[in-house]
Amino acid sequence: MPYGALDEIIVLDLSDRLAASFCAKTLGLYGCEVIKVEPLSGDPLRKWTNSNPGNQSGDSPLFLHLNAGKKSITINLHETKGQNTLAALMKVCDVVIETHKPGHLNKIGLAYNQIKKSNASIIFTSITPYGQTGPYKNFHYDELALFAMTGAMYREGLPDREPLRYSGEIAQYFAGNAAAAATTAALFKRTLTGHGDWLDISIQECMAGHPHQIGRRAPFIYAGEPDPRSQPRTSASGAREPYAVGTFRCKDGYFSFLPLGPRMWPNIAKMINREDLMVDPKYNDTIKRSENREKLEAIFQAWVDDKTREEIFQAVQAAGVPGSPILRPEEVHKNEQFQERGFFQNVSHPNGQTLRMTGDPFRFSNAPTSSIKAAPKLSQNTNEVLRKLLELSDAQIEMLAMENII
Numbered sequence: 001m002p003y004g005a006l007d008e009i010i011v012l013d014l015s016d017r018l019a020a021s022f023c024a025k026t027l028g029l030y031g032c033e034v035i036k037v038e039p040l041s042g043d044p045l046r047k048w049t050n051s052n053p054g055n056q057s058g059d060s061p062l063f064l065h066l067n068a069g070k071k072s073i074t075i076n077l078h079e080t081k082g083q084n085t086l087a088a089l090m091k092v093c094d095v096v097i098e099t100h101k102p103g104h105l106n107k108i109g110l111a112y113n114q115i116k117k118s119n120a121s122i123i124f125t126s127i128t129p130y131g132q133t134g135p136y137k138n139f140h141y142d143e144l145a146l147f148a149m150t151g152a153m154y155r156e157g158l159p160d161r162e163p164l165r166y167s168g169e170i171a172q173y174f175a176g177n178a179a180a181a182a183t184t185a186a187l188f189k190r191t192l193t194g195h196g197d198w199l200d201i202s203i204q205e206c207m208a209g210h211p212h213q214i215g216r217r218a219p220f221i222y223a224g225e226p227d228p229r230s231q232p233r234t235s236a237s238g239a240r241e242p243y244a245v246g247t248f249r250c251k252d253g254y255f256s257f258l259p260l261g262p263r264m265w266p267n268i269a270k271m272i273n274r275e276d277l278m279v280d281p282k283y284n285d286t287i288k289r290s291e292n293r294e295k296l297e298a299i300f301q302a303w304v305d306d307k308t309r310e311e312i313f314q315a316v317q318a319a320g321v322p323g324s325p326i327l328r329p330e331e332v333h334k335n336e337q338f339q340e341r342g343f344f345q346n347v348s349h350p351n352g353q354t355l356r357m358t359g360d361p362f363r364f365s366n367a368p369t370s371s372i373k374a375a376p377k378l379s380q381n382t383n384e385v386l387r388k389l390l391e392l393s394d395a396q397i398e399m400l401a402m403e404n405i406i
Contacts, residue, residue: 005364006031009187010389012089013037013070014098016044018169019203020127021066022176024097027183029360032095034070035385037086039077040404042378043067058351059375068347068357069373071381074406082405083108085390091119092389095183098124102132112198122196123186127179131202141203146171150208175206243289243296244268247326252308254326257316262286264321271319272303342369349374382406 009032013024021043028034036043045067048060076082087110090096096115098105105111112124126132129141147153147165157164179201186197244264247256259268262285269278277299283289289296304312309325316323327335333344333356347357359372386392386406400406 006184006187009033009095010093011035011095011097012086012093014096014100015127017099017127018045018062018066018172019175019179019201020097020099020125021045022173023125023127023179023183024070025066025068026176026180027095027097028069029362030180030184035089035093035381036067036070036072036376037089038072038074038378040074040406042074046378064349064355064375065357067375070376071385072376072379073382073385074379076405077108079403079405081400081403083110085386085400085405086110087115088390089385090115090122093119093122094187095123095125097127097179097183099127102126102128102137116196120195121190123183123190123199124196125179125183125186125199125201127175127201127203129202130204132200136204143169143171146204146207150204152207171203171207175201175203178206243293244300244321248301248304250304250307250309250312253328255304255309255312255323256326257321257323259321259323265289267319267321268300271315271321272300274299274303345372347372347374350377350380379406 006027009027011024011027011032011034013021013034013036015021015024015036024034024036043063045063046059048062075086077086090110096112106114112122112126115122115124128137129146130136130139144165148163150171153163153165155163156166179199182199182201186199190196244257244259247254265283265286266278269275277283277296281288282292283296307315312323313325332338338344343359343361344356345359347355349355355374357372360370363369383394383397386397386400387394392400397406
């Protein structure tokens with residue numbers, strides 16, 4: 001696997017949700033051997049969505065992304081013999097990542113307190129919407145609920161309209177990253193103590209405590225100050241030059257700007273070749289520029305109109321103004337920065353199809369960049385894993401298959 005930082009660590013991935021699956025993938029990037037344990041019908045994420053008609057793998061793009069580099073085994077956990085098989089695997093593995101409702105694994109003899117009796121060094125990472133305790137621990141959830149119940153939605157959107165949430169499954173990825181970091185810390189602690197641990201990861205808490213949330217909402221959280229929504233391209237704190245904030249249409253697409261603070265005003269005026277504005281009394285301080293925002297915005301838009309994204313990008317870099325072209329999805333993997341660092345890789349799927357996938361978002365100075373492996377086909381590694389870890393014979397494995405256990 002990638003860099004061997006956690007080489008020889010075996011992870012059982014019992015996830016059927018995005019956060020835990022992303023946690024397991026991240027541990028795989030660190031070097032762990034990740035074994036995905038699926039029901040006989042497969043992880044539901046395999047059929048989450050398939051917006052690409054040319055995808056011949058039969059699995060969703062989301063599944064292929066989240067499970068790159070993992071192995072796949074199937075176990076029927078509705079049967080006692082299947083539960084016993086998984087328990088046997090837990091006794092010889094290092095980490096279990098799971099997403100079941102609090103108390104479920106305890107009912108079938110697979111909870112941390114039960115497994116640690118025979119594997120004291122096991123680490124369980126439980127990733128659930130609201131954690132293992134509290135009045136909400138068994139509540140159903142979706143991404144919208146998590147945004148709503150962390151305060152993240154309240155400050156997004158126009159002041160006179162309904163609150164909005166960010167697009168995508170951001171809370172899930174926040175939680176997946178936090179869980180991977182916590183699991184890595186638990187593995188390090190284990191090297192010092194020899195003992196495992198049970199990590200209780202709440203997706204709600206990960207979202208509420210993420211630096212993006214705390215950073216923007218710290219006055220409200222810590223001092224009880226109001227946290228109002230503001231109009232587009234304005235800032236309640238006066239920290240931005242409002243006429244040049246946000247997304248603007250240009251000659252070949254869109255460009256985004258975020259100039260922070262009055263110190264950006266001279267840079268902007270010089271960039272658009274309007275240094276005369278710096279001495280115009282209508283624009284000589286932040287308050288006056290805010291009062292004349294629409295006029296300045298028209299001037300700024302006129303400068304943007306006849307330029308390509310690349311031309312604007314070169315201009316903002318030269319002027320020291322924060323800004324970036326908005327790339328279309330099909331343009332991202334062609335971006336010269338990504339290409340130079342080899343971030344996107346061609347990955348051969350077991351069915352012979354070649355997929356374009358993201359690589360490792362980090363580099364080790366003393367190790368070469370690794371090749372990303374494709375996500376596995378359903379049950380691709382069941383026989384291999386049972387032979388290696390449980391030392392089952394071919395006849396024993398065949399019997400489990402005949403009994404509909406694997």
